[in-house]
Amino acid sequence: NAGVTQTPKFQVLKTGQSMTLQCAQDMNHNSMYWYRQDPGMGLRLIYYSASEGTTDKGEVPNGYNVSRLNKREFSLRLESAAPSQTSVYFCASSWTGAYTFGSGTRLTVV
Amino acid sequence: AQTVTQSQPEMSVQEAETVTLSCTYDTSESDYYLFWYKQPPSRQMILVIRQEAYKQQNATENRFSVNFQKAAKSFSLKISDSQLGDAAMYFCAYRSADLGNDMRFGAGTRLTVKP
Numbered sequence: 069n070a071g072v073t074q075t076p077k078f079q080v081l082k083t084g085q086s087m088t089l090q091c092a093q094d095m096n097h098n099s100m101y102w103y104r105q106d107p108g109m110g111l112r113l114i115y116y117s118a119s120e121g122t123t124d125k126g127e128v129p130n131g132y133n134v135s136r137l138n139k140r141e142f143s144l145r146l147e148s149a150a151p152s153q154t155s156v157y158f159c160a161s162s163w164t165g166a167y168t169f170g171s172g173t174r175l176t177v178v
Numbered sequence: 179a180q181t182v183t184q185s186q187p188e189m190s191v192q193e194a195e196t197v198t199l200s201c202t203y204d205t206s207e208s209d210y211y212l213f214w215y216k217q218p219p220s221r222q223m224i225l226v227i228r229q230e231a232y233k234q235q236n237a238t239e240n241r242f243s244v245n246f247q248k249a250a251k252s253f254s255l256k257i258s259d260s261q262l263g264d265a266a267m268y269f270c271a272y273r274s275a276d277l278g279n280d281m282r283f284g285a286g287t288r289l290t291v292k293p
Contacts, residue, residue: 101280108187110269110283126280158223160281165211165230165273167281169223 070094074159074170081149081177089144089173091159099162100142102126102134104155105172111158117142149177180205182272184284191260192292198245199255199287201270209275212246212253217267217286226268229253231275257289265291 072093081087093100098119103111103126113126117136131153133145142161146153154177160167181204191197203212214226229237229246236244241261245254257264270284 103283108285110182110285112283113280116280156221160223166213166225166228167223172221172223174221 072159072161072168072170074157074173076173077171079173079175081146081175083149083151083177085149086145086147087149087175088146089157089159089175090141091143091170092141093161093168094140095161095163095168096139097161097163097168098139100136101160101162101167102132102142102144103158103160104128105158106155114144114157146175149175151177153177180207180210180272180274180282182270182282182284184270184287186287187285188288188290190290190292191257191264193260193262195260196256196258197260197289199257199268199270199289201253201255201284203251203253203270203272203282205251205272205274207274207276211273211275212244213271213273213281214242214244214253214255215269215271215283216264217269218263218265223269227255260291262291262293265289 075090101116102114115134117123120139157173159170210231212229216224241258267286273281
């Protein structure tokens with residue numbers, strides 16, 4: 069099925085470990101996004117990419133880096149995980165208006 | 179900056195009844211989109227309904243409809259004939275028509291449906 073594929077679905081990290089969340093879309097969308105979801109706070113933008121080759125910071129970028137590898141793929145990297153980064157992470161893509169979301173990654177940092 | 183406010187952290191409704199979820203937003207723009215997303219326990223974000231600000235007619239999708247009041251900056255979601263499968267978190271979201279901008283979300287409303 070066409071859509072946004074996000075991996076992994078679950079991950080537990082120790083403080084200080086690094087990891088990369090992968091995201092790929094097959095809808096030929098220009099724009100891609102990474103959000104984090106925390107209880108009572110909705111979804112907050114970490115980074116986004118308006119088009120291939122460009123990335124910009126969102127509301128909560130500290131502790132994260134991103135790579136727009138090509139039009140399909142947009143990865144999110146945690147270089148040194150901290151307990152404050154325990155959250156659910158969503159990747160999304162869009163062409164006009166609405167987003168299509170991946171299924172999310174539940175990340176726990178212990 | 180645009181902000182989205184959902185003042186009801188939790189709501190409940192009896193099966194087959196109607197419930198309305200509230201959303202207000204703050205913007206100085208005249209052209210934008212509004213959305214309601216549903217997040218069931220599976221965690222998947224599902225688009226329920228969308229409204230373009232330039233359209234005066236309220237959007238409708240089967241049992242879901244909105245009451246869009248542009249001057250009041252209000253965008254409520256009405257769910258008619260509620261079903262057990264409607265139980266979920268519901269997020270209201272705003273996006274500028276300038277598509278270089280991202281989508282802003284409210285904090286969400288958790289809807290419980292009682293059998």
